[in-house]
Amino acid sequence: MTLPVGGQNFLVVGDGSLALDPLSGNGIFYAIGSGLAAGPVINSLINRPQDGELALEFYRARIEQVFTGGCRSAREFYAAEQRWPDEPFWHVRRHWPPAVSPADPLPKPVEFGKKPVVKNGFIAREDVIVTADYPRGVWQVDGVPLVRLLDMIRADDGGGIFPGATAAQTATARKWLLSQNIID
Ligand SMILES: Cc1cc2nc3c(=O)[nH]c(=O)nc-3n(C[C@H](O)[C@H](O)[C@H](O)COP(=O)(O)OP(=O)(O)OC[C@H]3O[C@@H](n4cnc5c(N)ncnc54)[C@H](O)[C@@H]3O)c2cc1C
Structure with missing residues (x-):
């Protein structure tokens, strides 16, 4: 291509x-x-x-x-x-580029998908969370993959440190999920 x-x-x-x-x-x-x-x-x-x-x-x-x-x-x-x-x-x-209409409806809900990210010096397709502010998707925060963390939170009902990450890293990634209203 x-x-x-x-x-x-x-x-x-x-x-x-x-x-x-x-x-x-x-x-x-x-x-x-x-x-x-x-x-x-x-x-x-x-x-x-x-x-x-x-x-x-x-x-x-x-x-x-x-x-x-x-x-x-x-x-x-x-x-x-x-x-x-x-x-x-x-x-x-x-007037260029055209502004998003102020009458636009509610903010778009987050979406889950697979998108290309930088992983170990290469481009690889990974599970990401797509938001209005991050249309290319967010794979991980502070080294913690967000979709896998979310799966863990939902399965564990909240607690736990992400395997291979520290408590502080897990907390930072959780905070991001909170900030996007993905968890509460
Ligand atoms: C007047 C002016 C003011 C600016 N002020 C700012 C500012 O205040 N702040 C800011 O962040 N940016 C500013 N910029 C923009 C900034 O300079 C550029 O965005 C930046 O330099 C781009 O870097 P570059 O490496 O892509 O290209 P360049 O810096 O242009 O580097 C390209 C290089 O390739 C070389 N080259 C071209 N063709 C060939 C060839 N065939 N073979 C070998 N070498 C070749 C050129 O000689 C040049 O050295 C300004 C630009 C201009 C023109």
């Missing part, structure tokens, strides 16, 4: 993969972030070619999410301009 962001023998990083509005002042941060994400993707493309498409899917979703998030924050910057909001330059920028 070849995508605009990469293929079996190439990967586009930094400004080449996404160039945000300079107003954000975050170009270097995003360039380094994409470089860090590229490591396990390249490792998978070279050493686990059978997972190559999965790795590219992971990379593309990451780039798309970062780009969309960057464009949304730029829109807020432009919307702060008060003198010429209806002039063509400002008008276009303060």
